[in-house]
Amino acid sequence: MMRESGGRPQEWNAERTDRARVPDPRGRADRFAAVEEFSRRALAAADFPVYGVASALEHRGDALGAFETSGDSLSWVEVQSGDRSSVAGPYVTVRTYRPGAELDERLPELEDVVEDERDRVYEQLGVDEGDGPGRVRALREWITVDGVPHPVEVHEDRPVPWPGAAFGGPGPVWAGRLRVGGLTVTVCGRGVAPGCVELAGIADFEPYLRGRTELLGELASRRARQVPVEERELPPAVGLEAHRELIAQSVAESAAIEAQVRAGRTPRRPRGLRGDAYAVRWEKAVRQQMRLATETRDEATAAVTAMVNHLDRLSRQTNWLVGTGEGAAAVEEVVRYTVFASEVASLPAQRAWAQVWRERPGGGGPGARDGERLAEQLWLAAWEQWRAARSG
Numbered sequence: 257m258m259r260e261s262g263g264r265p266q267e268w269n270a271e272r273t274d275r276a277r278v279p280d281p282r283g284r285a286d287r288f289a290a291v292e293e294f295s296r297r298a299l300a301a302a303d304f305p306v307y308g309v310a311s312a313l314e315h316r317g318d319a320l321g322a323f324e325t326s327g328d329s330l331s332w333v334e335v336q337s338g339d340r341s342s343v344a345g346p347y348v349t350v351r352t353y354r355p356g357a358e359l360d361e362r363l364p365e366l367e368d369v370v371e372d373e374r375d376r377v378y379e380q381l382g383v384d385e386g387d388g389p390g391r392v393r394a395l396r397e398w399i400t401v402d403g404v405p406h407p408v409e410v411h412e413d414r415p416v417p418w419p420g421a422a423f424g425g426p427g428p429v430w431a432g433r434l435r436v437g438g439l440t441v442t443v444c445g446r447g448v449a450p451g452c453v454e455l456a457g458i459a460d461f462e463p464y465l466r467g468r469t470e471l472l473g474e475l476a477s478r479r480a481r482q483v484p485v486e487e488r489e490l491p492p493a494v495g496l497e498a499h500r501e502l503i504a505q506s507v508a509e510s511a512a513i514e515a516q517v518r519a520g521r522t523p524r525r526p527r528g529l530r531g532d533a534y535a536v537r538w539e540k541a542v543r544q545q546m547r548l549a550t551e552t553r554d555e556a557t558a559a560v561t562a563m564v565n566h567l568d569r570l571s572r573q574t575n576w577l578v579g580t581g582e583g584a585a586a587v588e589e590v591v592r593y594t595v596f597a598s599e600v601a602s603l604p605a606q607r608a609w610a611q612v613w614r615e616r617p618g619g620g621g622p623g624a625r626d627g628e629r630l631a632e633q634l635w636l637a638a639w640e641q642w643r644a645a646r647s648g
Contacts, residue, residue, distance in 0.1 A: 288469050288472050288473065289469075291469075291472070292465050292468065292469050295320060295323070295465060295468065296461070296465055298323060298325060298330060299320075299323070299330075299333065299461045299465075301328070301329075301330065302330050302333065303329075303330075303354075304330075304352070304354050304355055304439060305352065305436075305437070305439065305457045305458075306333045306335070306352045306457065306458050306461075307350050307352050307401065307436065307441055307455045307456065307457055307458065308335045308337060308455065308456065308458045308464070309335075309337040309338075309348050309350060309453065309454070309455060310402075310455055310456035311452065311453060311454035316337060316338065317336070317337060317338055317339060317340055317467060318335065318336070318337050318463050318464050318467045319335065319336050319337075319340075319464055319467030319468045319470070319471050320333075320334075320335055320336075320461070320464040320465055320467065320468040321334040321335055321336045321349055321468075322334045329354070330354060331353070331354055331357060332351055332352060332353045332354065332357065333351070333352055334350065334351040334352075335349070335350055335458070335464050336348070336349045336350075337349075337350075338447075338448070339447075340376075340380070340471070341381070342381075342447075343377055343381055343383050343385075343446075344446075344447050345445070345446040345447020345448060346445070346446070346447040346448040347445065347446050347447060347448075348443065348444065348445040348448060348453060349373070349443070349444045349445075350441065350442075350443050350455060351441065351442045351443075352439060352440075352441050353440040353441070353442075354439075355438050355439055357440060358440050363433070363440065363442070364442070364522075365522070366409075366410075366411035366431040366432065366433060366442075367411055367413070367431075367521070368521075368522045369411075369431035369442060369444050370411060370413045370429050370430065370431050370444065371522075371524065372444075373429055373431075373444050373446065374413075374429060374527070375524070375527065378527045378530075380475075384527045384528055385429075395409070395410040395411075395412055395430075395450070396408070396409060396410070397410050397432065397450040397451050398450075398451060399432065399434060399443065399450060399451070399453050399454070399455060400453075400454045400455065401434075401436050401441075401454075401455045401456070402455070402456050402457060406434045406435070406436060407434065408432040408433065408434040408443070408450065409432060409433065410430050410431070410432040410450050411430060411431050411432070412428045412429075412430040413428065413429050413430065428446070429444070429445070429446045430444070430445055430446075430450060431443065431444040431445075432444075432450055436455075441455070443455070485532070485535045485536055485538075485539045486539060488536075488539075490536060490539065490540055490543070491540075493540045493541075493543065493544040496544075496548075496591050496592070496595060498540040498541040498543075498544045499541050499544065499545070499560070499563070499591045499594070499595065500587065500591060501537050501540075501541075502537045502538060502540075502541040502560070502564065503563070503564060503567050503587055503590075503591070505529055505533075505534060505537060506567070506568055507567055507568060507571045507577070507578060508526075508529060509525055509526060509529045510568045510571055510572060511571060511578065512525075512526045512529070513525065514572060538560070541560050542556045542557055542560050543556075544595075545559055545560055545594070545595060548595050548596070549594075549595050549596070559594050560594070562594070562609075562610075562613050563590060563591070563594040565613070566590055566609045566613075567586075567587060567590055569612075570586070570639065573632075573636060574636075576643070582643060582646060585646070586602065586639070586642075589601065589602045589606075590602075590606070593606045601642060601645065601646075602638070602639065602642045604638040604641070604642070605635060605638035605639045605641075605642055607638075608631070608634050608635035608637075608638045609635050611631045611634070611635070612628070612631040612632050612635050614631075615627045615628040615631045616628060
C-alpha cells in the first residue's frame, strides 16, 4: 500500500497491500504483477546497500516486507527471512536506512519494533502475546555483517505466556540497531539469538520479490475466505446491550492509549481490543440502532459514531466516567438519548455534545479551533451541572 499525506514519505508494505477482497484470480494475479514490477523499479534505484540474512534459517522464506520513498529516493528497505507461519520462528526482519536517515527523522524505538512484530503475529496467526513490555533487558551482542562482527545494543522482550506456550511456544522477541559503513540497520528476530544472525548485502532482489508475491497471495486467499461482518448472520442483540458493550470496549481502548502516551510509549490499540471482535460489536450496535431508532444504515452508523466519540472524549476529559455510579448513569443516558432521543436528565449535555461534534474539523461546522474549544467548555459545564443536580 502506498500512502501519502501532505508530501510526507510514502510507505509500501507487503502485508498491507491486499486489503480489498479480489474475487477474480486473474485480476488479482495482474495486480500482484503490477505491484511486483513497481517494487522492482524502486529497488533498482537504491543508491545504498540493502542487507538481509545471510545465515541459513529453517523454512527460509525470504520476502520483501516494506519500503518507503521520499520523492524519487528510497528512505529504507525491509526484508524478512524465516518461518512467518510459526510463533516459535525462526523469523528475522532487517531494515536498512539510507545514509543520514537518523539525522532527518526519529527512527522507531526498539520497543516499538518488537511491538510491531508481536502485532504481526496477532494479526496473521491469531496469537496475542500480551500487551506491554514484558521482561526487558538491555543486552550487548555482536552481529556479523559481511563476515565482520559489529556491536549491537539489543532490546529483548519475553512475551507473556499464552495457552500452548508449554508446547513449543515462542521464545524472546528482540530488536537491535547497528551501524554498518555509515548506514543504520535495524534487526528484529524471534526464535533465533542475535549472535546467531549473520547479515550480508543483497545482490539479487528477485528471490525477495518472488517471496513478496507469494506472501500477498497467502494474505489475499485468507481474506477472500473471510465474510465481511456486514454480510454475516450475528446473534440478535437484546435491548441496548450492543450499545453498552461497544462503549465499554471503546472506553477501555481509549484509556489504554492514554496510559501509553503518559508512559512515553507510541500509542497503539491493545491487541485484545482489535480485529473481528470489535467489528462484530460495532455491527451489532449499528443493526440494533437501525431497528430500535428506525434509521437507515448511514443514519445509524452516524449516530453510533457520535455516541462512541462522546463517551470516549468524556472519559479522557473527566475522572469520573469509569468505575463510578454516576459514570454508569451517564453512559445509560447517552445510550438512551442516542437510540430513543429520550428526555434524559443530561439533555443539555447531549445537545451540547451535538454542537461539539458539529464544530470538530471536518464535521460540517466552521471548524475553527476557538469555536470547538468554546463548544467543549459548554459541554463539560453541562455535564458538571448534571452531576451537581444528582448529588443535590
